[in-house]
Amino acid sequence: DTEVTQTPKHLVMGMTNKKSLKCEQHMGHRAMYWYKQKAKKPPELMFVYSYEKLSINESVPSRFSPECPNSSLLNLHLHALQPEDSALYLCASRGTASYEQYFGPGTRLTVT
Amino acid sequence: GESVGLHLPTLSVQEGDNSIINCAYSNSASDYFIWYKQESGKGPQFIIDIRSNMDKRQGQRVTVLLNKTVKHLSLQIAATQPGDSAVYFCADPQRGGADGLTFGKGTHLIIQP
Numbered sequence: 001d002t003e004v005t006q007t008p009k010h011l012v013m014g015m016t017n018k019k020s021l022k023c024e025q026h027m028g029h030r031a032m033y034w035y036k037q038k039a040k041k042p043p044e045l046m047f048v049y050s051y052e053k054l055s056i057n058e059s060v061p062s063r064f065s066p067e068c069p070n071s072s073l074l075n076l077h078l079h080a081l082q083p084e085d086s087a088l089y090l091c092a093s094r095g096t097a098s099y100e101q102y103f104g105p106g107t108r109l110t111v112t
Numbered sequence: 113g114e115s116v117g118l119h120l121p122t123l124s125v126q127e128g129d130n131s132i133i134n135c136a137y138s139n140s141a142s143d144y145f146i147w148y149k150q151e152s153g154k155g156p157q158f159i160i161d162i163r164s165n166m167d168k169r170q171g172q173r174v175t176v177l178l179n180k181t182v183k184h185l186s187l188q189i190a191a192t193q194p195g196d197s198a199v200y201f202c203a204d205p206q207r208g209g210a211d212g213l214t215f216g217k218g219t220h221l222i223i224q225p
Contacts, residue, residue, distance in 0.1 A: 004155075033212055042201055042215035043156065056211055090155050092213075099144055099205040101213060103155030 004104035006091050012110045015081060021107045023074040023091030032074045033101065034066060035090040043090055049074060081111045124222040131189040133219045135202035138183065142204050146213070147176060147187045151198045159187070159200075189221075197223045 004025045013019050023032065030051050035043035048056035049068045057066075063085075065077040074091055088108050092101040125131045137145070143164040148156035160171045162178050162185070169176050175188040189196055199220050203213040 035212075040218075042218050043213070045206075045212035045214075048212050058212075092155075098161075100146065100158050100161065103148075103157070105153075105155045 004091055004093055004102050006089075006104035006107050008107060009105070010108045010110075012112060013078065013081065014112055015083070017081075018077070018079045020078065021076040021089055021091075021109075023076075023104055024072055025093040025102070026072055027093060027095060027102065028071075029093035029095045029102070030071060031094040032068065033092040033094070034074070034076055035092065035103075037088040037090055037106070039087075047076075078109075081109075083111050085109065086111045121217065122220045122222065124224055125192050126224050127192060127194060129192055131187075131192045131196065131221055133187045133189075133200050133221065135185050135187075135216050136183060137185070137202075137204060139204070140183065144205055145176070145178065145185055146203045146205070147174075148201045148203055148215075149196075149198045150201065150218075156201060192221075192223055194223050194225075197221060 007022045011019060032049045034046040036046050037043040045058050046060045047066045052068045052071060063080050067075040067077060086109055088106040090106045091104045094101045123133060146161045147159040149159050150156045160169060160174050160176050162169045162176045164180060167178055173190045176185060178185045185202060187200060199218045201218045202216040206212055206214055
């Protein structure tokens with residue numbers, strides 16, 4: 001199974017809402033990532049988890065809160081977002097054998 | 113600082129022709145590159161990679177060329193098909209790969225019938 005799954009596929013939330021994005025992989029990968037992708041732009045790294053520990057936070061605002069409950073799951077908790085946070089949020093994972101990252105289909109987030 | 117960039121934002125080719133997508137990088141220490149394909153509404157999909165100790169690597173219908181002298185790499189797609197329509201990104205693993213990918217700006221490949 002070389003699949004990374006993400007839920008929900010689409011999410012619309014107000015600026016006062018709290019929501020969570022979920023990511024799951026069963027490839028035994030111990031590195032997992034969150035990227036943000038605006039329209040017609042490349043993905044931009046947000047967070048890196050290595051062996052369930054946060055190793056990189058690319059100066060992401062605290063209204064985004066990542067969590068790695070176990071080696072297969074990665075969450076992104078959202079609170080008090082702004083309309084400019086509307087984007088495609090991509091999850092990826094990587095094994096130790098190569099630098100290739102496997103990406104999920106993304107969650108299309110709209111903040112109203 | 114490190115950057116990975118593309119020369120052209122859009123490339124339009126006739127079906128059946130070969131496509132060449134270019135990418136420039138600035139960090140001489142970069143030793144590994146990946147090409148990703150992203151179709152509309154999907155996440156990036158790995159196409160091919162190359163290490164800096166190689167000049168060329170071939171896959172199925174794709175070839176990546178690396179010129180370390182001018183810090184340039186290219187992706188060649190042979191006999192372009194409608195299914196090749198997508199945005200193509202070159203990417204560079206930061207600091208050995210564990211720290212995430214830095215993507216180039218992307219080239220939108222459009223296939224004309």
